[in-house]
Amino acid sequence: MTAQLIDGNALSTQVRAEVAQRAAALTARGHRPGLAVILVGDNPASAVYVRNKVKACADAGFHSVLEKYDADLSEAALLERIEALNNDPAIHGILVQLPLPAHIDDHKVIETISPAKDVDGFHVASAGALMVGEVGFKACTPYGCMKMLESIGLKDLRGQHAVVIGRSNIVGKPMAMMLLRANATVTVCHSGTADLGAITRQADVVVAAVGKRNVLTADMVKPGAVVIDVGMNRNDEGKLCGDVDFAGVREVAGWITPVPGGVGPMTITMLLVNTLEAAERAAA
Ligand code: GUN
Numbered sequence: 001m002t003a004q005l006i007d008g009n010a011l012s013t014q015v016r017a018e019v020a021q022r023a024a025a026l027t028a029r030g031h032r033p034g035l036a037v038i039l040v041g042d043n044p045a046s047a048v049y050v051r052n053k054v055k056a057c058a059d060a061g062f063h064s065v066l067e068k069y070d071a072d073l074s075e076a077a078l079l080e081r082i083e084a085l086n087n088d089p090a091i092h093g094i095l096v097q098l099p100l101p102a103h104i105d106d107h108k109v110i111e112t113i114s115p116a117k118d119v120d121g122f123h124v125a126s127a128g129a130l131m132v133g134e135v136g137f138k139a140c141t142p143y144g145c146m147k148m149l150e151s152i153g154l155k156d157l158r159g160q161h162a163v164v165i166g167r168s169n170i171v172g173k174p175m176a177m178m179l180l181r182a183n184a185t186v187t188v189c190h191s192g193t194a195d196l197g198a199i200t201r202q203a204d205v206v207v208a209a210v211g212k213r214n215v216l217t218a219d220m221v222k223p224g225a226v227v228i229d230v231g232m233n234r235n236d237e238g239k240l241c242g243d244v245d246f247a248g249v250r251e252v253a254g255w256i257t258p259v260p261g262g263v264g265p266m267t268i269t270m271l272l273v274n275t276l277e278a279a280e281r282a283a284a
Contacts, residue, residue, distance in 0.1 A: 001223065003253040006148045012265040015147065019272045020060045026279055027061060033279035034063035035093040035119065036085045040078065040104065041071035046097045053095065056268045062275060063090060075104045079112050086114040092282055093119030093275035116281070119274035122170065130177045137274045142175035144266025145207055145228050146182065152255055154205070154226065157184035163200050165189045165216065166209035171230055175207050196220065208243035218248035226255040230263050
């Protein structure tokens, strides 16, 4: 059996069209959604990501500003900038691209962003809201994974075993919480897990979010399982690849997300969704 693809580009196009429509309606009422993106330093991958985020905003009809600073920007100056954006009524979402230079404390920066504008969903208040089922912003990558599951009819995961590989604050942990909220039975595996394959072979849904190639191979997957690949790595030829051995796993799984063209485009799409939602809440 060859797995069916969950096409992140197609789903993104569909969701972004809905976002653009809602944004136009809000703009007509005088509340154009606005996102501020802050980039500190010259990490080339970060530069590409922020460019894509700003372009996605423009395509959806949002207002956006990209603020670029040299790597020697002081932490105090960055915090001051965030405070100003917290108080700017034209800005509904604030995103500080990570990683930040070593002399700046990520945690302090994230906690300075107003939870009402935390469209990355990284603030402790956002993580807490997700944990207890309150209104907040969901981290974009796991939120995108949930949308992908929903797109294949898996909105409610009652009776299903979901296995998350990875426990980062940005993906693994919020992913586990979202799956739990969708009624899945959730297992979180990580570098300290003894026999990963023994656990993933029991999974109806596997989310691989480690950042390492071939973390999940065909022998580790239950026939027919849904496999979501969050990884973004390079293979020996320099080609983009995920955490999953795609060629092998697609022969066993029922559904699989490709890399590229899977989770990646959904992350930016959900950033748009969160920013729109922030603007709608501000306008209410
Ligand atoms: N760096 C890598 N991914 C992300 C993300 O989703 N948001 C931010 N702010 N920085 C990142």
